[in-house]
Amino acid sequence: MLTIDxxxxxxxxxxxxxxxxxSIDEVDILRKAVASxxxxxxxxVAAHDADGNESPLAIWNDIGDDVFGAVxxxxxxxxxxxxxxxxxxxxxxxxxxxxxxxGGGAWEWHQDYGYWYRDGCAYPRMxxxxxxxxxxxKANGCLKVMVGSHLLGRLDHCHVGKQxxxxxxxxxxxxxxxxxxxxxxxxxxxxxxxxxxxxASEPNLSKLPRLAYICCYNAFSxxxxxxxxxxPPVPIQLASDDAIQEFA
Numbered sequence: 636m637l638t639i640d641x642x643x644x645x646x647x648x649x650x651x652x653x654x655x656x657x658s659i660d661e662v663d664i665l666r667k668a669v670a671s672x673x674x675x676x677x678x679x680v681a682a683h684d685a686d687g688n689e690s691p692l693a694i695w696n697d698i699g700d701d702v703f704g705a706v707x708x709x710x711x712x713x714x715x716x717x718x719x720x721x722x723x724x725x726x727x728x729x730x731x732x733x734x735x736x737x738g739g740g741a742w743e744w745h746q747d748y749g750y751w752y753r754d755g756c757a758y759p760r761m762x763x764x765x766x767x768x769x770x771x772x773k774a775n776g777c778l779k780v781m782v783g784s785h786l787l788g789r790l791d792h793c794h795v796g797k798q799x800x801x802x803x804x805x806x807x808x809x810x811x812x813x814x815x816x817x818x819x820x821x822x823x824x825x826x827x828x829x830x831x832x833x834x835a836s837e838p839n840l841s842k843l844p845r846l847a848y849i850c851c852y853n854a855f856s857x858x859x860x861x862x863x864x865x866x867p868p869v870p871i872q873l874a875s876d877d878a879i880q881e882f883a
Contacts, residue, residue, distance in 0.1 A: 636711075636714045637651065637719065642718055645827060645829070648783055649783060649785030649828060649829040649832035650782075650818070650826060650828035650829065651719075651826075652820060652824060652825070652826050653715070653825045653827065654821065655824065656712075656766075657711075657822075657823040659822060659823060662766075662767075662822045664879055664880065664882055665706065665848060665879070668701070669731055669733075669768065669848075672701065672702075674693070674699060675693040675731055678694055678695050679691055679692065679733065680693075682796075684742065684797075684798060685743060685795050686740070686741070686796070687796065690798070692730050693731040693733065694728055694729070694730040694731075695728060696728045698866075703848070705878035705881070705882065706729075706879060707850045708872060708873055708874040708878075709874055709876075709879070710874070712766075712825070712850055715825075715827055716762050716827065719829075720760055720761075722854050722855065723855050723870070724852040724854055725855060725866060725867070725869060725870065725871060726852060727852055727853040727865045727866050728851050729848065731847070731848050731849075732765075732846065733846060734839040734844065735844055736842045737840060738839065741776070741835070741836060742798065742835050743795040743801075743835055744781075744801045744806040744833050744835040745799065745833070745834070745835065746789060746790060746830065746831050747761065747763060747831075748761060749789065749790065749792035749799065750799060751830060754864050754865065755859030755860055755861035755864055756853065758857045759831045760854035761829075761851065761852065761853045761857065762829055762852060763827070763849050763852070764826070764849065764852075765825065765847050766823070766824075766849075766850075767820040767823065767826075768822060769843065770843070771847065772819050773837075774840070776837050776841075776845050777817055777819050777845065779815055779817045779837070780832055781813040781832070782814040784809065784813055784831070784832055788831065790802060790805060790806075791805070801833060806833065809833065853865075855868060
């Protein structure tokens with residue numbers, strides 16, 4: 636659960652980084668699952684950036700009976716999301732970001748709500764938790780954010796390469812106005828961020844991998860008004876604190 640000061644940081648900046656939320660042992664179990672789980676292999680897609688480079692990710696809507704589900708339903712994550720949205724939430728989707736050494740493409744500036752508005756959600760009552768599996772640094776394409784950009788509201792999005800990103804002209808103008816922070820993180824750190832926060836990442840030109848697991852949630856007051864959305868709006872059955880270790 637986040638502290639009052641951390642919730643205030645989230646409200647002001649659109650994000651908060653929490654150090655050491657997961658242990659190294661828990662992260663190692665998750666890393667091994669990324670390398671071997673059929674769920675990752677079967678759900679991987681590539682989204683090409685503006686330069687044509689591949690930015691692969693594996694994405695699914697359900698909370699499965701596996702280590703990924705144990706993380707998505709972990710009380711440390713779910714209760715923190717509840718605290719920043721101030722209401723009950725359900726699982727929207729989860730995804731593994733696969734930035735391989737010397738090959739991970741960029742992600743253009745975008746808001747997650749730029750996508751999720753199109754999925755039928757009327758309000759930006761949505762947030763995500765990104766768990767660092769590998770150390771994330773600028774050299775291997777860590778996430779970068781525009782501080783406070785969640786207060787702008789939803790921006791127009793369009794195709795940028797084969798990705799769906801914020802209007803490049805407006806994003807570039809905002810980049811000169813708002814502080815940009817590279818969110819460097821140790822394995823086990825968790826970044827909580829608002830669905831309207833502008834974020835991006837640069838290509839991984841290093842010899843280091845940059846894997847991350849992102850769990851996304853929607854408020855029950857925001858069930859899509861158009862279309863099915865992503866995950867079903869059902870209460871999350873919280874996993875036990877030692878659920879991740881059960882998959883060692």
